[in-house]
Amino acid sequence: SAAEKDGYDWFMRKEIFEQPHAVADSLLGRRDAEGRLQLDEMRLADEELRDIDKIIIIACGTSFYAGMVAKYAIEHWTRTPVEVELASEFRYRDPIIDSTTLVVAISQSGETADTLQAIMHARAQRAKVLAICNTNGASIPRESDAVIYTHAGPEIGVASTKGLLTQLVACYLLALYIAQVKGTRYGDEIEDIMAQLEAMPDHIRTVLDGAEQVYELARAHVGTRSVLFLGRHAGYPVALEGALKLKELAYIHAEGFAAGELKHGPIALIEDGLPVLCVVPPRGRDHLHEKMLSGIQEVRARGARTICLAEAGDTSIEPYADHLIRLPKVPVLLQPLVACVPLQLFACELATAMGHDVDQPRNLAKSVTVE
Ligand code: G6P
Numbered sequence: 001s002a003a004e005k006d007g008y009d010w011f012m013r014k015e016i017f018e019q020p021h022a023v024a025d026s027l028l029g030r031r032d033a034e035g036r037l038q039l040d041e042m043r044l045a046d047e048e049l050r051d052i053d054k055i056i057i058i059a060c061g062t063s064f065y066a067g068m069v070a071k072y073a074i075e076h077w078t079r080t081p082v083e084v085e086l087a088s089e090f091r092y093r094d095p096i097i098d099s100t101t102l103v104v105a106i107s108q109s110g111e112t113a114d115t116l117q118a119i120m121h122a123r124a125q126r127a128k129v130l131a132i133c134n135t136n137g138a139s140i141p142r143e144s145d146a147v148i149y150t151h152a153g154p155e156i157g158v159a160s161t162k163g164l165l166t167q168l169v170a171c172y173l174l175a176l177y178i179a180q181v182k183g184t185r186y187g188d189e190i191e192d193i194m195a196q197l198e199a200m201p202d203h204i205r206t207v208l209d210g211a212e213q214v215y216e217l218a219r220a221h222v223g224t225r226s227v228l229f230l231g232r233h234a235g236y237p238v239a240l241e242g243a244l245k246l247k248e249l250a251y252i253h254a255e256g257f258a259a260g261e262l263k264h265g266p267i268a269l270i271e272d273g274l275p276v277l278c279v280v281p282p283r284g285r286d287h288l289h290e291k292m293l294s295g296i297q298e299v300r301a302r303g304a305r306t307i308c309l310a311e312a313g314d315t316s317i318e319p320y321a322d323h324l325i326r327l328p329k330v331p332v333l334l335q336p337l338v339a340c341v342p343l344q345l346f347a348c349e350l351a352t353a354m355g356h357d358v359d360q361p362r363n364l365a366k367s368v369t370v371e
Contacts, residue, residue: 010157015162018153019165020205026169027173027198037173037190043145044145044146049177049182054081054102055101056102056103057071057105058104058119059086059105060088060115063107063112064087065240065241069238077178077184079184088118088371090118095121095125097125102127103122106133107138109133110133113370113371130148132150133147134155150163158248158359158366159361168336200334200338207328208345217325218350221275221346221350225252227253228266228276229276230299232292234336237336238336239258242279245348246350248347248361249347251362252350260295262299270302275305276296276305277306278296278321279339280314282331282335283311284332289314296308306320306323307322308324309327
């Protein structure tokens with residue numbers, strides 16, 4: 001009913017707007033009186049965590065993209081090698097794992113069959129398993145050694161939104177916790193990074209305040225047959241997620257690419273008027289931003305219509321953006337928390353304008369409990 005949806009037309013739209021709150025809740029109570037991170041259900045002893053020499057993240061769908069972002073954060077902050085793999089692939093592989101491997105299973109529902117089977121596969125080889133889950137007492141946390149619960153509240157829309165953002169928060173917390181336990185260089189910066197994380201709900205609110213601009217753009221795309229998404233570094237999984245949302249909700253062909261791969265194929269797809277959505281990394285010292293800019297110039301020179309998500313104050317992008325959506329200025333590793341939001345709004349509004357059922361897209365299920 002409309003009441004359950006708080007006056008929104010769809011649960012999904014309501015859940016998109018709940019994200020500042022969901023992210024704040026997922027950060028709550030994670031520090032002790034001394035400011036050190038503490039994770040309630042991290043039932044792995046510090047010695048066990050210190051011995052971990054490899055992390056494998058397994059998940060499906062949108063949760064898999066949270067895992068891709070996590071790899072950038074965990075490797076940077078903890079210097080522990082991370083692999084990210086689709087659960088449906090991992091479970092039939094012969095992975096090299098043992099008791100010093102930490103397998104991290106990310107699942108909003110905690111009931112996805114492939115992810116559950118992948119956990120069993122890892123446990124049979126004595127790996128430690130940690131679940132990141134939004135559902136108390138679900139099968140996946142029950143079969144795991146430890147769990148970080150996200151506090152998104154119930155997610156009803158089939159396409160995950162606040163589930164994803166709170167998974168990202170849990171991944172950042174895990175990364176920082178490992179840095180703390182292992183005493184890496186970033187162990188000393190936890191206070192600073194936590195403060196940046198704690199500012200994210202306000203930044204997400206700022207993005208949501210600009211929803212109308214994204215909606216207008218979405219409505220102008222009714223009838224579009226194909227949309228490409230480009231990103232790099234932590235923006236690459238954001239591009240993949242933006243494309244997945246369009247497929248799921250609007251049934252439009254959409255592909256996400258790593259911008260650095262353009263020359264190896266995707267650029268051949270560019271034709272006059274093709275919408276290309278570009279997730280522009282924040283400006284920084286590592287040339288990511290400049291590289292992205294040249295990718296955008298290349299697709300635009302071949303006729304693409306560029307829709308750019310770029311941080312406030314970034315004027316360098318203006319000559320190459322047919323449409324510009326502003327993001328708050330945040331560190332590159334945290335940018336997915338704000339950059340995913342316009343892509344959710346875009347897909348939700350475009351599907352609505354096309355007359356589709358946003359909460360119950362055709363052929364999809366909220367939780368895939370059979371293989
Ligand atoms: C289904 C849902 C997706 C979700 C995926 C993984 O495909 O439609 O929105 O991302 O399952 O679900 P999980 O509950 O394991 O995160």
